[in-house]
Amino acid sequence: MPKTEDDIDLDEVLTEIGQFGRFQVRQYVLMIIPIIFNAFFTLSYVFTAGNVNYRCHVPGCDNETVVNYQPEWMSNAIPLHNGVPAQCERFLPISNASLNNLQCDAADFNRSVTVGCDSFIFENDEVTIVNYFNITCPHNDWKITLVGTINNIGQFVALPIAGFLSDRFGRRMVLLLSVAGSAVFGLIRAYSTGYEMFIIMEFLDPAIGSTMYTTAFILALELVGPRMRVTGNNVISCAFSFGEAALGILAMFFRNWRTLLKILYIPGIISLPLLWMTSESVRWLISKGQREKALSILKKAASMNGKHLSPTSIESLCPASDNESKSEDLSPDRSFFSLLTDAFSNPGLLLRIANCSFCWLTNVLVYYGLSLNSVSLAGDKYLNFILVSLVELPGFLIMQLILDRVGRRITLCTTMLLCGLFCYLSEFIPTGNHWLSLMLFLVSKMTITMSFGTLYIYTVEIFPTNLRQSLLSVCSMFGRIGSMIAPQTPLLAKIWAPLPMIIFGTIGIVSGLTILQFPETLNSQLPNTVEEAMNMNDNDKDKEQLA
Structure with a gap:
């Protein structure tokens, strides 16, 4: 009778072929790519939907051609809170003062009464969905924080489905689909024509790509020996941290949300031919009875690492048997x-x-x-x-x-x-x-x-x-x-x-x-x-x- 999955000591086989040799390094280099993408895709909303500083536009005071966020007269016309101008209110101009001819002195405003804003002055040239879609006063903060919540609802809905697909049909296929799907919806989001379209794409992006990190993590970690798991884990984790820092640097230089999204997501499409070279998880192949494929990958790994699989290991993976036994072995029990x-x-x-x-x-x-x-x-x-x-x-x-x-x-x-x-x-x-x-x-x-x-x-x-x-x-x-x-x-x-x-x-x-x-x-x-x-x-x- 053929041996069962439980009879295979894969950790011992991984030790035999090299716990972190050239083969594992190659696999990790490939897996670092989706890990960095995941950092980009998961946290991009911090900047694309980031709040920006703004204040009321004051008719008769603000220059219509030269924008100045903090003019000398600002405290006369706008309430200050800890030195920061109020975003949604300004002082009421005195009725006998023409809005077009204000001197913008304190005497021109009733500083005991405030009114709402009709338009706004933004602090700098940063463009997020806040000023692009005019998500300003009154009480629109929830629309900004909702973006991050919707992103994570997409991940919440998709993760168990993606986990099932990965354990059922393989890690490699799910990884490719998640990178491709996330990149496509991210690029569509860059061309959003309104807040509602942006929110829908913010949901669909993680709904397809939410398993990117976990799949890449498992594909990498399941192919290293037991003594190198911590090192392998830290390589992946450091890649994510560098991805986060790179996101901050890119956001610093590309302050228009549309441009930033294109910079972040286009590499996802370009990387797909490279990610096609990823090896499937040996552990998953064995758990599904596909031992010949698992043996082929392990032989390739041993060759790249300058090692050899022992006859005992080969026999444990693909025992000599008649065709009927092989057929039984290749079907999960x-x-x-x-x-x-x-x-x-x-x-x-x-x-x-x-x-x-x-x-x-x-x-x-x-x-x-x-x-x-x-x-x-x-x-x-x-x-x-x-x-x-x-x-x-x-x-x-x-x-x-x-x-x-x-x-x-x-x-x-x-x-x-x-x-x-x-x-x-x-x-x-x-x-x-x-x-x-x-x-x-x-x-x-x-x-x-x-x-x-x-x-x-x-x-x-x-x-x-x-x-x-x-x-x-x-x-x-x-x-x-x-x-x-x-x-x-x-x-x-x-x-x-x-x-x-x-x-x-x-x-x-x-x-x-x-x-x-x-x-x-x-x-x-x-x-x-x-x-x-x-x-x-x-x-x-x-x-x-x-x-």
Whole structure:
């Protein structure tokens, strides 16, 4: 009889052909491309739908040909709030003063009465959908924050479907479709003729491309040996951080939202022939009974890495058998839906999925919440966004040093607790101390980045191969609830300035404590079945708590 999937020790085979040789480097170089695209596509709305500073146009005072956002007379005609001109109101001109002949002195206005604005003066030449589609007063802030929420609703709807397609039909096909679909809808969005069309394209883009990151991540990580998983995870995570920083730099130089979208999305179309060269996941091929294809990829990997597959490994992958046995071997024993039903009927695994989903929700909410709130900090919003992106890099370096020594569970718990603490501390900084406040904000982002990076590799390690991307997508789907909420958090600051950071701190600490219910996966082989996943850590002291 042919051997089953469970009989194949793929981690041992990967060790034999080289855990991170030329073949894996080639695969990672290809996967870095969609990872950077995902950073562009996921966060582009921070700048395309970014708020811009504006004030009322004051008839009789503002020069109709030379625009000056902060003229000397501004405080006479417009209320100031902490030195910033009000966006939606101006002082009422005195009735006997002609609007066309105002001297714009304080005496020309009734400073105890305000009126609404008919038109606006914008601070600089930055063009977002705010001034392009005239999304200004009164009370249109919700239209701006809705853009980010709609983007994440698209991801929420699509992730479980994409996860199913990926586990059912293959990672490579889903990756190509997600890059192509996202790029097409992103380019269409660049030609939006109104706010409604922009919002529809903002939904369809992630609805097609939301699985880009998780698929590329799994395609890369499933082909490296167990000792190189942390390194492989950090390569992908660093690529995303560089993508975020590159987005900030591009937005700094291309300040028209239409131009920026074209710059971000056209490379997605151009890259498709290159991404066609991506190798399919060996683990997925084996889980589907396609062992000859898996063996072909492994032989190619061994050749590129200067290694050789042993006869024992070849026999374990494609045992000698008659045609009938081969036919039986190439057909999966159980349907995907049967495996999924078993997964959700297993109380222990269901509890693990629920805990993992809450952890994802917390990480995504805090991670994206900090990124989005960075453009509201004092100082240049582009520089702040770039710094908040690049501060992730030392976090990945620390992960590289400690994750294979301390373990996944303690690292995840500690980083989330520290993030919550730093979020709290940042609200006790005296007003005006911009740099100290920024430093604590950056440290908060660094620790949640370490947590998020650990969570990705942890989620891959605690779920079985035949359901890995589906369950990762389920957890990530709940994470998108957090990213749907994140764009609204800047509005909370209008209720009480410290509220966003207090929410981030509280939910981070709570989730950090619940993580202690996870198993430790350090130096563990990736489980292939639900049974293997639930039997992880048989000798761990916490086994009874995890059952």
